[in-house]
Amino acid sequence: MGQTCVKLRLWLAFLSDRDSVLQVVLVHAGLTSLIAHIRVGRMQVALEAKSTVQPAVVCGDGVCEEAELCSTCPADCGECPMTPTTKLAIGLPLSLLCLCVTLTAVWLRYQKQKLFWDESWIIDFDKIKQDHEARMTMGSIISAQVGNSDSNTSCVTALSCYMAQPGSRKTPFTFTGLYDGRTVAIKRIQSKTFSLSKTIRQEVKQVRELDHPNLCKFIGGCVEVPNVAIVTEYCPKGSLNDVLLNEEIPLNWGFRFSFATDIARGISYLHQHKICHGRLKSLNCVLDDRWVCKITDYGLRTYRRDEGAEPLSNYQQRLLEVYMPPEFQNSNMEPTLAGDVYSIILLEIATRSDPVPAEESNVDSAWCRPLPELISSKADNTCPCPAEYVELIRRCRSHNPAHRPTFEQIRKFVHRINPIKVSPVDMMMNLMEKYSKHLEVLVAERTQDLMHEKQKTDRLLYSMLPRQVADDLRQGKPMQAQSYVSATVFFSDIVGFTQLSSSSTPYQVVDFLNKLYTTFDDIIDNYDVYKVETIGDAYMVVSGVPLENGILHAAEIASMALDLVGVCRTFRIPHKPNTQLQIRAGIHSGPVVAGVVGTKMPRYCLFGDTVNTASRMESTSLALKIQSSCSTFYLLEEIGGYELQCRGTMQVKGKGDMVTYWLEGKKTSLVSKDTDATATKHIPTETETETETETETELYSSVPGFLSGGPD
Numbered sequence: 001m002g003q004t005c006v007k008l009r010l011w012l013a014f015l016s017d018r019d020s021v022l023q024v025v026l027v028h029a030g031l032t033s034l035i036a037h038i039r040v041g042r043m044q045v046a047l048e049a050k051s052t053v054q055p056a057v058v059c060g061d062g063v064c065e066e067a068e069l070c071s072t073c074p075a076d077c078g079e080c081p082m083t084p085t086t087k088l089a090i091g092l093p094l095s096l097l098c099l100c101v102t103l104t105a106v107w108l109r110y111q112k113q114k115l116f117w118d119e120s121w122i123i124d125f126d127k128i129k130q131d132h133e134a135r136m137t138m139g140s141i142i143s144a145q146v147g148n149s150d151s152n153t154s155c156v157t158a159l160s161c162y163m164a165q166p167g168s169r170k171t172p173f174t175f176t177g178l179y180d181g182r183t184v185a186i187k188r189i190q191s192k193t194f195s196l197s198k199t200i201r202q203e204v205k206q207v208r209e210l211d212h213p214n215l216c217k218f219i220g221g222c223v224e225v226p227n228v229a230i231v232t233e234y235c236p237k238g239s240l241n242d243v244l245l246n247e248e249i250p251l252n253w254g255f256r257f258s259f260a261t262d263i264a265r266g267i268s269y270l271h272q273h274k275i276c277h278g279r280l281k282s283l284n285c286v287l288d289d290r291w292v293c294k295i296t297d298y299g300l301r302t303y304r305r306d307e308g309a310e311p312l313s314n315y316q317q318r319l320l321e322v323y324m325p326p327e328f329q330n331s332n333m334e335p336t337l338a339g340d341v342y343s344i345i346l347l348e349i350a351t352r353s354d355p356v357p358a359e360e361s362n363v364d365s366a367w368c369r370p371l372p373e374l375i376s377s378k379a380d381n382t383c384p385c386p387a388e389y390v391e392l393i394r395r396c397r398s399h400n401p402a403h404r405p406t407f408e409q410i411r412k413f414v415h416r417i418n419p420i421k422v423s424p425v426d427m428m429m430n431l432m433e434k435y436s437k438h439l440e441v442l443v444a445e446r447t448q449d450l451m452h453e454k455q456k457t458d459r460l461l462y463s464m465l466p467r468q469v470a471d472d473l474r475q476g477k478p479m480q481a482q483s484y485v486s487a488t489v490f491f492s493d494i495v496g497f498t499q500l501s502s503s504s505t506p507y508q509v510v511d512f513l514n515k516l517y518t519t520f521d522d523i524i525d526n527y528d529v530y531k532v533e534t535i536g537d538a539y540m541v542v543s544g545v546p547l548e549n550g551i552l553h554a555a556e557i558a559s560m561a562l563d564l565v566g567v568c569r570t571f572r573i574p575h576k577p578n579t580q581l582q583i584r585a586g587i588h589s590g591p592v593v594a595g596v597v598g599t600k601m602p603r604y605c606l607f608g609d610t611v612n613t614a615s616r617m618e619s620t621s622l623a624l625k626i627q628s629s630c631s632t633f634y635l636l637e638e639i640g641g642y643e644l645q646c647r648g649t650m651q652v653k654g655k656g657d658m659v660t661y662w663l664e665g666k667k668t669s670l671v672s673k674d675t676d677a678t679a680t681k682h683i684p685t686e687t688e689t690e691t692e693t694e695t696e697t698e699l700y701s702s703v704p705g706f707l708s709g710g711p712d
């Protein structure tokens, strides 16, 4: 067993403590003799004890001792084998996870395959209906009419049998139709045979997987000859080419940068999906109703192979050449990422000019035109960063494809140089806000003008008709003749007017009458009267019509008549300053009927015997005298304050004998109205006011009595 005898000589120099414990560390394992050799003086004793020494248990020494277990010392004895439960607990979820991953992968693969074989995109051509509305909203039509008179404008309609004119300058517009409740663009493919090959399925699958705001969505396709077509999302604002060439559409640089960014985004997305457009041009960039630029006619190269297409027109051929990258000019290469030449669209955006140069210049010269000139030539507002913009075009147009930037770089560059980082919708909103504010100001100004004009016409109207009558007429209310129980009518006439007119020129007469009646008009403004009309030299005024005023009309007319006659004494005939103007006046009170007669030049007229009698009072009056009828006399007596003298009985034509009175003036005891022609509106004196308020109702009640029993 390999036992080892170890002698340990322990020298106990001093043993004083009985309970001392001596610890001995034995480094050898196995049977060991432990000899205690004790010497006290000359006495020596040796004690031997045999013991089996077990080695110390140390975890991590690389030996799995007996005392060690996999659970207590996995370092020496290794990991414990897993229990079945643990194995199950770990294994089950793991296997489930694996299963899921596998299933997902299988499902995805299945989906991909399903998408490949899926034919839900196939559209029955007959299910596409004609769309009349698109025709109205088509940007292309507008631009074509404005931009190119020789372009074909009769073509945008769904499924119409339109064919492009072979010699037309521009490409035909897209066909549109109504499918699934929305307007779609239909690209017809003139193919005599069509088979749904694997390549086409692959192409369709590829475009169906694309989804980007700057790509026109693929909706479906018609696969039955002769109606083979590709149906895509329709953008109503027309192509970028249409918009850029339409000078009626103002495009600030904010919009232009936004177009450039949209195109870069769309193509960049295509390139990420390993799709080269191959026919990138402004005609294949269309604008939706929010002015977002979208790329159309991408992918589906085999699908859109047009075997039966008409030969290209000269313009179309030149257009093709213009957009062709230099490395493609002399070879028939497959489209490449670098070949999606973008620069020409940037140029078009900057210059808003047709990409195809005029007939006389060749394509190459168009490509090589000095850029700064292009930028400043036709742009309706200047580019905010021309140098950077030109640099971008120059890099895009690099003849070496490797030197051209990627579309992602172009997008970032445009974004960086664009000082107006606002979306087209926001730009539109800002513009509209500006517009509406401008309109508001304009409307306010126009309203002000309108108000002024209205005031003018109102003034004119009110000077021709009583305000109430004019308002009623304006509102279209039928004008009914109205009767008034009591009113006073005044007539005046110029004595010797016929003779005066014969010795004056018509201009002098007009001038004289104008001056006289302007003076009269100023005076009557001070009274509650209404001027009915002037007939030649006659002047007719009424009070109590159209606004009734009890019996005060008699006083109003009397005071006014005194004023008018008074002013005549001082009035100077302009062309005969030494001739004394003399008027005859007559007044009469009684019932009248008032109304508007006629629809053309409507006039407010008074009817009734009162008018005739008043006229007779004037015609039988004397120069600078006011003859009053008996009825007015009674009213004036009732009102008081006027001096009247009986003239006597007069033979009045058609009326018989009438007692008449001269209205001499106002009683001096009463402070009455200011007789000054320039005086302002009549303000009743205290006495008058009192008289009015006290007696108005009483006096008014007496009117019917005088009307029936009057001397007239």
Ligand SMILES: Nc1nc2c(ncn2[C@@H]2O[C@H](COP(=O)(O)OP(=O)(O)OP(=O)(O)O)[C@@H](O)[C@H]2O)c(=O)[nH]1
Binding pocket: 138, 139, 140, 171, 172, 173, 174, 175, 185, 187, 216, 233, 234, 235, 236, 237, 238, 239, 240, 279, 282, 283, 284, 285, 286, 296, 297
């Ligand atoms: N308004 C509007 N016009 C469109 C739309 N899609 C195409 N167009 C226009 O329709 C016209 C004819 O389009 P296409 O038949 O694709 O002809 P193209 O774009 O000149 O030529 P390729 O696409 O290269 O074959 C072009 O002027 C396009 O700008 C659309 O969604 N909306």
Ligand SMILES: [Mg+2]
Binding pocket: 283, 284, 296, 297
């Ligand atoms: Mg196109």
